[in-house]
Amino acid sequence: MPPFDATFAALSDATRRGVLEQLGREGASITQLAEKFHMTLTGMKKHVVVLERAGLVTTEKVGRVRTCKLGLRRLEEEAAWIEAYRRLWDARFNALDNVVEELKRREKVDE
Structure with missing residues (x-):
């Protein structure tokens, strides 16, 4: 499974x-x-395994206790990917706003 997935x-x-x-x-x-x-316990173990596979959580077994902590993997790549799409959609919505404003101006002129 690719890292983003x-x-x-x-x-x-x-x-x-x-x-x-x-x-x-x-x-x-x-x-x-x-x-x-x-x-x-079984249900939580399954969730932890998914988080571990994504690199978001690490576990360490000491005796009979498995302790979890945040993994070393950060989400910069995913955040950059999301940010690129946020900018794309912002640009599209800004263009749509411009079209709507232009249509309103034309409507006022035609009145």
Whole structure:
């Protein structure tokens, strides 16, 4: 799966976004995350695996406890990709605004 696909797939789920927010504040065990999000341990493990594959989360097992923290991967490439489309759409909406304003001016002249 290409990196963008893995990232956007990981971010497409509200629980996984919530896990990232939680881990942004402090690391947590999978058990703590499961409790916080009212999920089974198995369900949370699946979410963590998706986040790990995208490079957004890392885990470390110490004894019987698997601790999660934010991964080293940042989202600059994805943010740049989104920003390029934001600029494209801004330009299109600005052009549409200009057309609407021109039509309003013509309408007033025709009255």
